[in-house]
Amino acid sequence: MSERKAIRPYHHPAGGWGALKALSTHLIEQGIPVKGAATLGCMNQPEGFDCPGCAWPDPKHTSSFEFCENGAKAVAWEATAKRCTPEFFAAHTVTELSGWSDYQLEMVGRLTHPMVYDAATDRYLPVSWSKAFSIVGRHLKVLPDPNMAEFYTSGRTSNEAAFLYQLFVREYGTNNFPDCSNMCHEATSVGLPQSIGVGKGTVLLEDFDKADCIFIFGQNPGTNSPRMMTNLRDAARRGAPIISFNPFRERALERFQAPQSPVEMATFGSTQISSQLYQVRVGGDVAVIKGIMKVLVERDAAARALEEPAVLDWDFIRGHTVGLEALAEDLKATQWRDIEQCSGLSREDIEHAAHIYMRAERAIIVYGMGITQHRRGAQNVQQLANLALLRGHIGREGAGICPVRGHSNVQGDRTVGITETPAADFLDRLERRFGFKPPRAHGHNVVTALEAMIRGEVRVFVAMGGNFAAAIPDWQRTRQALRNLDLTVHVSTKLNRSHLIHGRDALILPCLGRTEVDVQASGPQSITVEDSMSMVHASAGRNPPASEHLLSEPAIVAGMARATLGQRSVVDWDELVADYDRIRDAIEDVFPIFQAYNARVRAPGGFHLVSTARERIWATASGKANFLVFDGLGEDRSDTHPETLRLSTIRSHDQYNTTLYSLSDRYRGVYGQRDIVFLNQHELEKRGLADGDRVDLVTASTDGLERRVRNFRVVSYSFPDGCCAAYYPEANPLVPLYAHDPVSFTPSSKGIPVRIERATANDASGDRRQSGE
Numbered sequence: 001m002s003e004r005k006a007i008r009p010y011h012h013p014a015g016g017w018g019a020l021k022a023l024s025t026h027l028i029e030q031g032i033p034v035k036g037a038a039t040l041g042c043m044n045q046p047e048g049f050d051c052p053g054c055a056w057p058d059p060k061h062t063s064s065f066e067f068c069e070n071g072a073k074a075v076a077w078e079a080t081a082k083r084c085t086p087e088f089f090a091a092h093t094v095t096e097l098s099g100w101s102d103y104q105l106e107m108v109g110r111l112t113h114p115m116v117y118d119a120a121t122d123r124y125l126p127v128s129w130s131k132a133f134s135i136v137g138r139h140l141k142v143l144p145d146p147n148m149a150e151f152y153t154s155g156r157t158s159n160e161a162a163f164l165y166q167l168f169v170r171e172y173g174t175n176n177f178p179d180c181s182n183m184c185h186e187a188t189s190v191g192l193p194q195s196i197g198v199g200k201g202t203v204l205l206e207d208f209d210k211a212d213c214i215f216i217f218g219q220n221p222g223t224n225s226p227r228m229m230t231n232l233r234d235a236a237r238r239g240a241p242i243i244s245f246n247p248f249r250e251r252a253l254e255r256f257q258a259p260q261s262p263v264e265m266a267t268f269g270s271t272q273i274s275s276q277l278y279q280v281r282v283g284g285d286v287a288v289i290k291g292i293m294k295v296l297v298e299r300d301a302a303a304r305a306l307e308e309p310a311v312l313d314w315d316f317i318r319g320h321t322v323g324l325e326a327l328a329e330d331l332k333a334t335q336w337r338d339i340e341q342c343s344g345l346s347r348e349d350i351e352h353a354a355h356i357y358m359r360a361e362r363a364i365i366v367y368g369m370g371i372t373q374h375r376r377g378a379q380n381v382q383q384l385a386n387l388a389l390l391r392g393h394i395g396r397e398g399a400g401i402c403p404v405r406g407h408s409n410v411q412g413d414r415t416v417g418i419t420e421t422p423a424a425d426f427l428d429r430l431e432r433r434f435g436f437k438p439p440r441a442h443g444h445n446v447v448t449a450l451e452a453m454i455r456g457e458v459r460v461f462v463a464m465g466g467n468f469a470a471a472i473p474d475w476q477r478t479r480q481a482l483r484n485l486d487l488t489v490h491v492s493t494k495l496n497r498s499h500l501i502h503g504r505d506a507l508i509l510p511c512l513g514r515t516e517v518d519v520q521a522s523g524p525q526s527i528t529v530e531d532s533m534s535m536v537h538a539s540a541g542r543n544p545p546a547s548e549h550l551l552s553e554p555a556i557v558a559g560m561a562r563a564t565l566g567q568r569s570v571v572d573w574d575e576l577v578a579d580y581d582r583i584r585d586a587i588e589d590v591f592p593i594f595q596a597y598n599a600r601v602r603a604p605g606g607f608h609l610v611s612t613a614r615e616r617i618w619a620t621a622s623g624k625a626n627f628l629v630f631d632g633l634g635e636d637r638s639d640t641h642p643e644t645l646r647l648s649t650i651r652s653h654d655q656y657n658t659t660l661y662s663l664s665d666r667y668r669g670v671y672g673q674r675d676i677v678f679l680n681q682h683e684l685e686k687r688g689l690a691d692g693d694r695v696d697l698v699t700a701s702t703d704g705l706e707r708r709v710r711n712f713r714v715v716s717y718s719f720p721d722g723c724c725a726a727y728y729p730e731a732n733p734l735v736p737l738y739a740h741d742p743v744s745f746t747p748s749s750k751g752i753p754v755r756i757e758r759a760t761a762n763d764a765s766g767d768r769r770q771s772g773e
């Protein structure tokens, strides 16, 4: 953390020695070099715990330890020797802590006691669990309408905790489940079912071994799902082309040195990953995809006229899809001039990519936030589905669509009922199993919850994990709304910004982490999670809890439920929490896809949840897979001001969402700072700016409100024209709450129109900016 500010290009491959060095620094910083290493040995092992980092699957959870720098950092972050104790809170008022940076807050260490806010002293004071639960119960019981409370979930929560949480909240009477996935892959959950009938990916890990080519749109595996690098490296070494579309030349998409490979490590060798890396404009993906599809459709027509083999998979298209005619019409009408302008790529480049795609018998299409976090995110996803369908790449071995999920159990939380739009048959089964009437009206997602808060219609906010106040858009308005609440409750492992932006009453409820032993009445428990490829497996911690006062997430949910619902509850909360097998039995009763849950999850590697699309069964209204047309090419046609740039908010290599491991971003050559904006030399010169200048970024808002971040350093970088990038969460004040996909409500964090002005204030304090004040 003593790293000096610098911008210094990184010339090494991703992974390798640089990763090992970074990790050892991090372990020492957390005070756990020895324990950390032992803990890491149990990660993703048959009897160990699931990595709390990303949702990328591990080869059957049976292999030997696979080194992953960022997974290791996530573990070390949780297994730290540092503690955030009542003495710490006694020594610092909330006002004082509000001036600390996000990095400083989490570095205090693991929370040890339940704490309640005391307005008289402006401090958090220790409180007993029973008192804490009764405060929750008191506030929830007096609300005239259960819909005046919001129940947030962050995707680290286990299936067991998530199921109990939705049970409690639905018995209480609302479907208000804003969820981190509303800011993440909601575009997938909403967009993909219309195309192929499921809102999840269709590939398994073994498909990566069989793919002839892999296309990666807007996803940064070297940082955000590093275990995927093993699969990409294997594919590259067997000669399968990997084609990436990303405004950044992300290092891991270029070159990777495998820490697992003694030869690469000893010889300082590396593997070239992408055969082509196209620097697409921010928001230019649909233009690329349409360009590729245009080539496919035209070449197919030409080939068939000459009686050569078809390019499209006509058996599949005729047997399994509808809507190709309309798509082909649209592609015909789409001009190359517009495709080039919107994507920032040449026709030649796009044709080249199309030819690689055309030649592949089995293609995997991978994507991440570069596709989903846009104003037309759900439609972006559907265009990728079109591309896969044209050549029958769904439901074929070695091929498919692969959304890379974020949090380690964000997919599982959805599967077990964390959704603001529950299906009627799920609610019917819940009602039959438990005997209460769940609410039928749809609830709030993140955006609509914040809108309701701003209108003053919400009184209580409960968060199962996460750091809501930092992850959300439009801080100036949304944080004020959080401050106006009667009660905020955070189930957390570490101190974060959300504890400081609190309601009149506020609770911090500290929970066990995934690396820790969870003992209940029947003995030690394991929890279960679902990865990005719908594999469900068990996870059991080994470390002693960070404090004897911690409760597990399921126990905390049960405590809140008992205090809120009391005698009127039809659920025996104690019985369920005593033995998590009983929670899994209940999940199985409500969700038939979990049949024989307890037995199957005990098999090494767990089990796969069926995906209909993988079996070429189409759970859509038409009963077929649907080709869907995207009107036009661009994201948003309203702002054509020549000064406007498209801002993409991105992650550094040293952060986990709002958690900062350091202020550096090694692969992009940034050290000791995060208040920076990347843009290319051409855009700089147009504005009379130079590398190192200080600027303000100002949103081109349509509602008349000013959204500005101050005094960012300009970094001249290889980046497409017309766009720029800055780090999340520092740039979140620039994302207007109204800027979201109208279909999936995903905030457009990767496509905000901004202007750049010379800095108005010469204030170098990052803290004030980070706290958004």
Ligand SMILES: Nc1nc2c(c(=O)[nH]1)N[C@H]1C(S)=C(S)[C@@H](COP(=O)(O)OP(=O)(O)OC[C@H]3O[C@@H](n4cnc5c(=O)[nH]c(N)nc54)[C@H](O)[C@@H]3O)O[C@H]1N2
Pocket (backbone or CB within 6 Å): 053, 054, 055, 070, 184, 217, 218, 219, 220, 221, 223, 224, 225, 245, 246, 247, 248, 250, 280, 281, 282, 283, 284, 285, 367, 368, 369, 370, 371, 404, 405, 406, 407, 648, 649, 650, 651, 653, 655, 656, 657, 658, 750
């Ligand atoms: N270490 C670590 N691991 C993580 C996380 C973390 O913060 N740290 N977060 C977790 C979570 S919750 C998630 S959702 C995932 C996120 O993982 P990713 O999906 O990889 O998310 P980002 O890093 O936000 O952005 C992805 C990439 O999109 C590119 N990009 C930006 N705009 C565009 C665009 O318009 N088009 C295209 N084609 N590309 C674009 C960026 O340059 C970046 O390389 O990772 C998960 N894993």
Ligand SMILES: Nc1nc2c(c(=O)[nH]1)N[C@H]1C(S)=C(S)[C@@H](COP(=O)(O)OP(=O)(O)OC[C@H]3O[C@@H](n4cnc5c(=O)[nH]c(N)nc54)[C@H](O)[C@@H]3O)O[C@H]1N2
Pocket (backbone or CB within 6 Å): 106, 154, 155, 156, 157, 180, 181, 183, 184, 185, 369, 373, 406, 407, 464, 465, 466, 467, 468, 471, 472, 491, 492, 493, 494, 495, 496, 511, 512, 513, 514, 553, 649, 650, 651, 656, 657, 658, 659, 728, 729, 731, 732, 735, 749
């Ligand atoms: N501008 C912009 N905004 C974004 C994004 C972006 O790319 N750009 N990305 C969005 C995405 S993809 C996501 S997923 C969200 C993330 O939003 P969140 O999921 O809300 O945020 P995190 O930073 O992952 O939450 C970190 C906190 O989780 C708590 N925690 C960690 N482990 C545990 C645990 O085991 N149990 C419990 N109960 N708590 C735990 C700790 O207290 C920690 O401080 O942010 C979104 N916001």
Ligand SMILES: [Mo]
Pocket (backbone or CB within 6 Å): 180, 183, 184, 185, 405, 406, 407
């Ligand atoms: Mo995410």
